[in-house]
Amino acid sequence: MWGMLEHLFQGAGQFFADPYYMAAVTGSLVMAIAMLGASRRTEWTARTRSFLMYGHLVLLVLPLVLFAATLSCQEKGICEVGVTQTLLVVVPVSGFLALLAGLWIVPLLHRQRGLAEDGPLQQYVRNQAEGIGMRVPDVFWIDSGKPQGYSVGGLKPAIFVSIGMGQLLSRRQLEAVLLHELGHIREGSHALKTLSIFLHAWHPQALPAPQQVVQDEEAKADGFAAGRQKTRVHLERAKKKVG
Amino acid sequence: MVKQTDAVSETLSPLESAILEALWQSGESKVRDIYQKIKGKNPCAQTSVAVTLDRLFERKLVSRTITTGRGGLAYIYSARQSKDEYRKSLAQRAVDRIVERFGESAISYFNEKYQKRI
Numbered sequence: 001m002w003g004m005l006e007h008l009f010q011g012a013g014q015f016f017a018d019p020y021y022m023a024a025v026t027g028s029l030v031m032a033i034a035m036l037g038a039s040r041r042t043e044w045t046a047r048t049r050s051f052l053m054y055g056h057l058v059l060l061v062l063p064l065v066l067f068a069a070t071l072s073c074q075e076k077g078i079c080e081v082g083v084t085q086t087l088l089v090v091v092p093v094s095g096f097l098a099l100l101a102g103l104w105i106v107p108l109l110h111r112q113r114g115l116a117e118d119g120p121l122q123q124y125v126r127n128q129a130e131g132i133g134m135r136v137p138d139v140f141w142i143d144s145g146k147p148q149g150y151s152v153g154g155l156k157p158a159i160f161v162s163i164g165m166g167q168l169l170s171r172r173q174l175e176a177v178l179l180h181e182l183g184h185i186r187e188g189s190h191a192l193k194t195l196s197i198f199l200h201a202w203h204p205q206a207l208p209a210p211q212q213v214v215q216d217e218e219a220k221a222d223g224f225a226a227g228r229q230k231t232r233v234h235l236e237r238a239k240k241k242v243g
Numbered sequence: 244m245v246k247q248t249d250a251v252s253e254t255l256s257p258l259e260s261a262i263l264e265a266l267w268q269s270g271e272s273k274v275r276d277i278y279q280k281i282k283g284k285n286p287c288a289q290t291s292v293a294v295t296l297d298r299l300f301e302r303k304l305v306s307r308t309i310t311t312g313r314g315g316l317a318y319i320y321s322a323r324q325s326k327d328e329y330r331k332s333l334a335q336r337a338v339d340r341i342v343e344r345f346g347e348s349a350i351s352y353f354n355e356k357y358q359k360r361i
Contacts, residue, residue, distance in 0.1 A: 115316070117315065117316075119311070119315055120313075120314065120315060121315055141315070141316050143309070144297060145274075145293055145294070145296050145297030145300060145307070145318060146293065146294050146297050147290060147293060147294075163309065163315075163316045163317065163318055164274075164293045164294075164297060164318070166314060166315045166316060166317065167273065167274045167275065167293065167317050167318065168274070168289055168290060168293055171314055174314070241288070241289070241290055242290060243288075243290055
């Protein structure tokens with residue numbers, strides 16, 4: 001433990017004394033702050049904003065990784081630098097990768113729970129998605145009597161509708177719900193919501209509250225559904241029914 | 244004569260009780276059919292009926308099967324027990340609880356109180 005700390009202090013002294021490393025660290029942090037600031041712009045798509053948030057995370061971690069790479073053994077024999085380097089690199093990088101992988105793993109888990117829909121709902125979603133040139137998400141039923149509807153993004157996007165929801169809504173209202181979820185997938189809202197929750201916990205003052213992000217994304221998805229149906233009536237009635 | 248009250252409505256909420264009564268009367272039904280049947284006496288939203296049915300299913304008081312219709316999948320609900328069976332199971336549970344709590348005293352009380360009736 002003391003050996004690790006000793007190496008860290010020694011290494012930090014050498015690292016910060018080097019003007020090239022200092023320039024790299026400053027540049028990285030300035031870029032990270034700029035990306036965080038840009039990610040607040042609600043007029044940009046959720047996909048762009050998510051990309052900026054990921055970029056912000058990468059640039060925050062970069063100086064740490066660079067510092068770890070510069071650490072080296074000062075003496076022969078058992079060297080604890082390897083452990084220090086591993087901790088400095090593996091912890092933030094694995095956290096970052098977990099955040100990225102979650103966006104693909106979570107959809108897969110949801111898909112396993114659903115019952116594949118190959119009837120009229122899937123056909124409707126296919127027509128709508130192809131009509132606007134986006135990848136066709138799969139539609140699944142959730143075995144629940146409670147009215148629920150949600151979607152997941154990632155590599156294999158999917159829309160989930162509970163059987164209870166299907167029984168409660170009229171055909172047009174159910175289509176409005178499907179379009180709303182299609183809007184989320186098209187916009188890439190899922191990654192933005194996850195990242196904003198994570199980043200808001202990290203630095204609360206720098207980002208709008210996740211609730212605000214969710215509200216903005218819901219409004220955009222509503223707008224997409226209303227635009228495709230050319231009326232808000234079905235969506236509003238569906239919302240009123242579901243409560 | 245022992246005064247009897249409706250055990251079903253005492254152990255369930257008014258909406259749960261109305262839904263079970265409707266299922267006992269009609270047999271297998273969809274959410275919409277149950278809603279149509281009870282909405283006169285029990286003003287409520289169809290969503291409440293759907294959510295309550297889901298809760299009754301989780302409590303194993305109703306069973307459901309999935310059917311494929313024109314608009315996709317749908318549930319058909321039915322009561323797991325007849326009304327008499329349900330009342331009997333309630334009585335059993337209540338008596339078991341009393342015996343568990345009071346032991347011999349409860350059994351001798353039941354003997355004294357209801358010997359003549361049996």
